[in-house]
Amino acid sequence: MGKKLLLEKAHVPGIRNYDVYRREGGYRAVEKALKTMSPDQVTEEVKKSGLRGRGGAGFPAGMKWSFLAKPEGVPRYLVCNADESEPGTFKDRYLMEFIPHLLVEGLIVASYALGSNRTFIYIRGEYAWIVDILEQAIAEAKNNGWLGKNILGSGFDCEIYVQRGAGAYICGEETALIESLEGKRGNPRIKPPFPAVKGLWDCPTVVNNVETIAAVVPIMNITGEEYAKIGVGKSTGTKLISACGNINKPGVYEIDMTISVEEFIYSEEYCGGIAQGKRLKACIPGGSSVPILPANLLLKTAKGENRMMNYESLSDGGFATGTMMGSGGFIVLDEDQCVVRHTLTLARFYRHESCGQCSPCREGTGWMEKILKNIEYGKGKKSDIDLLWDIQRKIEGNTICPLGDAAAWPVAAAIRHFRDEFEWHVQYPNAAQNRNYGLAHYADPLPVVAAPKA
Amino acid sequence: MADQPKLFKVTIDNITIEVEAGTSILNAARMIGGDVAPPAMCYYSKLKGSGGKCRTCLVEVAAGSTADPRPMPKLVASCRTNVMDGMVVKNITSERVQDARKGVVELLLINHPLDCPICDQAGECHLQDLSYEHGAEGTRYEFPRRQFEKHNLGPYIQLHMTRCILCYRCVFTADQLTNKRVHGVLDRGDHAEIATYIEKALDNDFIGNVIDVCPVGALTDKTFRFKNRVWFLKPEDAHCSCSKCSGKVTLWRRGDEVFRVTGRKDQWGEVQDWICNECRFEKKKTSDWVIEGPTKVSRHSVISANHYVDTVKPHEALPEVMGGRNPRLLMDIHSISEVNKPEIDLSKIQGPAHSNDFKKSEKPKGQ
Numbered sequence: 001m002g003k004k005l006l007l008e009k010a011h012v013p014g015i016r017n018y019d020v021y022r023r024e025g026g027y028r029a030v031e032k033a034l035k036t037m038s039p040d041q042v043t044e045e046v047k048k049s050g051l052r053g054r055g056g057a058g059f060p061a062g063m064k065w066s067f068l069a070k071p072e073g074v075p076r077y078l079v080c081n082a083d084e085s086e087p088g089t090f091k092d093r094y095l096m097e098f099i100p101h102l103l104v105e106g107l108i109v110a111s112y113a114l115g116s117n118r119t120f121i122y123i124r125g126e127y128a129w130i131v132d133i134l135e136q137a138i139a140e141a142k143n144n145g146w147l148g149k150n151i152l153g154s155g156f157d158c159e160i161y162v163q164r165g166a167g168a169y170i171c172g173e174e175t176a177l178i179e180s181l182e183g184k185r186g187n188p189r190i191k192p193p194f195p196a197v198k199g200l201w202d203c204p205t206v207v208n209n210v211e212t213i214a215a216v217v218p219i220m221n222i223t224g225e226e227y228a229k230i231g232v233g234k235s236t237g238t239k240l241i242s243a244c245g246n247i248n249k250p251g252v253y254e255i256d257m258t259i260s261v262e263e264f265i266y267s268e269e270y271c272g273g274i275a276q277g278k279r280l281k282a283c284i285p286g287g288s289s290v291p292i293l294p295a296n297l298l299l300k301t302a303k304g305e306n307r308m309m310n311y312e313s314l315s316d317g318g319f320a321t322g323t324m325m326g327s328g329g330f331i332v333l334d335e336d337q338c339v340v341r342h343t344l345t346l347a348r349f350y351r352h353e354s355c356g357q358c359s360p361c362r363e364g365t366g367w368m369e370k371i372l373k374n375i376e377y378g379k380g381k382k383s384d385i386d387l388l389w390d391i392q393r394k395i396e397g398n399t400i401c402p403l404g405d406a407a408a409w410p411v412a413a414a415i416r417h418f419r420d421e422f423e424w425h426v427q428y429p430n431a432a433q434n435r436n437y438g439l440a441h442y443a444d445p446l447p448v449v450a451a452p453k454a
Numbered sequence: 455m456a457d458q459p460k461l462f463k464v465t466i467d468n469i470t471i472e473v474e475a476g477t478s479i480l481n482a483a484r485m486i487g488g489d490v491a492p493p494a495m496c497y498y499s500k501l502k503g504s505g506g507k508c509r510t511c512l513v514e515v516a517a518g519s520t521a522d523p524r525p526m527p528k529l530v531a532s533c534r535t536n537v538m539d540g541m542v543v544k545n546i547t548s549e550r551v552q553d554a555r556k557g558v559v560e561l562l563l564i565n566h567p568l569d570c571p572i573c574d575q576a577g578e579c580h581l582q583d584l585s586y587e588h589g590a591e592g593t594r595y596e597f598p599r600r601q602f603e604k605h606n607l608g609p610y611i612q613l614h615m616t617r618c619i620l621c622y623r624c625v626f627t628a629d630q631l632t633n634k635r636v637h638g639v640l641d642r643g644d645h646a647e648i649a650t651y652i653e654k655a656l657d658n659d660f661i662g663n664v665i666d667v668c669p670v671g672a673l674t675d676k677t678f679r680f681k682n683r684v685w686f687l688k689p690e691d692a693h694c695s696c697s698k699c700s701g702k703v704t705l706w707r708r709g710d711e712v713f714r715v716t717g718r719k720d721q722w723g724e725v726q727d728w729i730c731n732e733c734r735f736e737k738k739k740t741s742d743w744v745i746e747g748p749t750k751v752s753r754h755s756v757i758s759a760n761h762y763v764d765t766v767k768p769h770e771a772l773p774e775v776m777g778g779r780n781p782r783l784l785m786d787i788h789s790i791s792e793v794n795k796p797e798i799d800l801s802k803i804q805g806p807a808h809s810n811d812f813k814k815s816e817k818p819k820g821q
Contacts, residue, residue: 168642185639190506190534356620356639356646358507363561366644370597387594394557397528398509 018140029220042113048224055209088329188401235310245332248272286326289406291413350407378429496621497533505533575671608655
């Protein structure tokens with residue numbers, strides 16, 4: 001049984017309500033932070049914990065906090081990014097639905113550390129019912145003196161507001177989120193300046209994922225040093241993984257990043273193996289935009305070691321043989337899934353969600369979708385595969401925000417690892433309409449020395 | 455010397471220049487001039503906040519600064535990246551940049567209708583120039599091009615959304631020149647479009663400037679629509695006393711007829727002074743204007759190729775290489791063609807040849 005920090009109490013009956021949450025030891029972190037620590041000490045504690053941003057990029061949260069510019073007389077803002085729209089990711093929803101006070105508590109502590117008197121939760125528009133849950137939690141917290149003016153006599157004022165988005169994936173990008181929060185069109189801003197200097201209403205702003213904020217609470221409770229002891233290397237603490245796809249037990253799991261991918265998929269504690277006794281073909285371990293990996297590379301790194309569920313091990317080998325932790329949207333594909341169709345689905349998603357501001361992403365995502373559609377429906381050409389590769393290469397890294405990269409990576413990884421499946425679609429268009437390519441060699445053990453050597 | 459602004463040394467394509475702190479790479483490159491200046495489709499120095507969107511001005515930063523000489527991992531948009539002291543930038547000397555730029559141009563063109571033959575912008579279109587310089591001859595795009603519902607923007611401005619590259623310049627223009635913007639970008643992604651949402655005419659006094667800032671033929675002058683090709687017109691600097699604007703314009707005339715009025719553009723294709731709608735759309739008589747003289751047009755521009763009178767005949771090279779013999783004539787086109795008579799000297803015709811020009815010589819009308 002792995003250590004649980006976030007979801008430990010998530011299933012206590014009535015934990016959604018303040019009384020139960022408080023009885024179970026809630027709001028201790030606020031008490032500790034506001035009564036015994038200075039804001040800088042809180043930041044220092046988060047730094048010590050080694051907590052990495054749980055939204056996808058994995059940037060150390062404490063560092064991000066310490067970059068926040070603090071000019072005199074200018075308000076600072078903390079924005080909680082609850083615009084969880086990455087396909088395959090639903091961990092924040094779970095957290096907010098079951099234990100909303102954990103987020104509120106984390107937000108109060110983080111607001112105190114950053115000096116944010118007005119803190120916002122920007123929540124995905126589709127999570128309409130969660131807005132009510134959060135607003136109820138905020139109201140309860142306020143009634144009990146955890147929000148408002150002069151909290152716990154510390155002189156610190158804080159209000160939390162919930163703002164619903166209108167259902168755009170791009171508004172999960174922090175600068176687009178800020179634009180949207182300001183009431184503008186959700187176009188990502190051109191960086192620099194970074195939000196830490198000029199964010200919401202041109203004031204210094206920190207944008208953090210729901211899970212990152214929630215993780216501040218256990219860090220306060222058990223201290224940063226203790227938190228850092230959980231996990232391995234730079235992957236400290238626990239991570240929520242939302243597992244879905246062809247597994248026996250889809251759901252949100254809290255892992256402590258010391259288990260292997262194989263254990264995560266096959267153990268009864270977590271996913272419980274592939275559904276209907278089928279075999280594993282491929283997996284996207286971190287939400288739709290991270291590279292897909294075939295079964296053999298997923299379970300073992302190119303060096304032949306077991307791949308573990310943490311930031312370093314998943315990205316071992318770079319994009320050539322590795323992938324990314326991302327947001328923890330663990331999508332499992334069994335032997336009956338078609339990688340081409342899967343890639344088409346993702347390409348359609350990114351075409352639909354591109355904001356249209358910069359040209360490579362606006363034009364390129366649509367082009368990739370059309371080509372993939374041709375290949376999937378038996379109208380593809382051999383040259384289309386190279387063309388796809390070229391288009392994704394032209395998009396990646398040349399766009400304003402990471403959505404361009406996120407659109408390019410899945411296509412690139414699919415071609416990199418599953419090229420023969422694409423070629424099969426082109427070569428046998430009729431067969432490709434009737435059956436799937438199957439598992440092929442994607443689960444075969446890797447050659448002993450797979451590392452590319454001249 | 456405390457007043458002197460801080461100067462940063464920046465090297466672009468092996469040319470070093472000293473610029474003030476806070477200058478963008480693009481502007482530093484423009485100070486050097488020539489081929490070193492990256493193309494810019496969306497950046498407009500006179501519009502605050504513009505730039506960063508088209509990605510044609512991407513450059514490689516080989517060294518960030520003297521203090522931190524690490525290269526930047528990604529190509530950066532030179533219009534929105536400021537120079538640092540000791541920065542080393544590669545534009546045309548970087549293969550990576552050339553490759554990326556070619557990719558951007560290809561992507562900009564995949565949904566462009568390429569209707570240059572009927573586009574009023576042809577000849578002064580930045581996208582045309584860009585694709586000549588950086589694009590490929592062919593396209594790899596095999597799908598129907600994007601189309602939009604047509605929107606009417608009123609009596610002066612014609613919108614062709616299919617040609618738009620979403621540079622946002624017209625949006626910034628309306629924001630910064632007028633007190634109420636009625637058009638904007640609707641929708642998102644590849645179906646984003648410039649529109650007014652509720653069909654509405656753009657009728658602000660200065661809204662005509664969106665025509666000048668548009669890098670492509672998406673926003674054109676309705677009063678000039680299909681009237682003439684720009685390269686048959688003669689641009690002249692002119693001015694008038696106008697109560698609303700500076701009155702400094704470029705007149706585009708053919709003979710005595712004023713075909714259109716635009717702002718005066720500098721060498722980067724940016725207007726020097728914004729002009730008002732009255733000057734642009736209403737004053738279409740030579741007598742309205744005081745003409746200063748011909749506008750300087752870059753000799754590379756098709757507009758300056760406007761020498762149809764008394765041109766030198768092409769040098770006949772074939773007899774030379776064939777040892778004095780003339781090539782054998784298989785078919786004389788003139789024996790079939792109704793037009794294109796050899797006795798008409800095309801160089802004597804003002805402007806483009808018209809079938810009337812040939813008919814006249816055949817049957818000269820008795821006066």
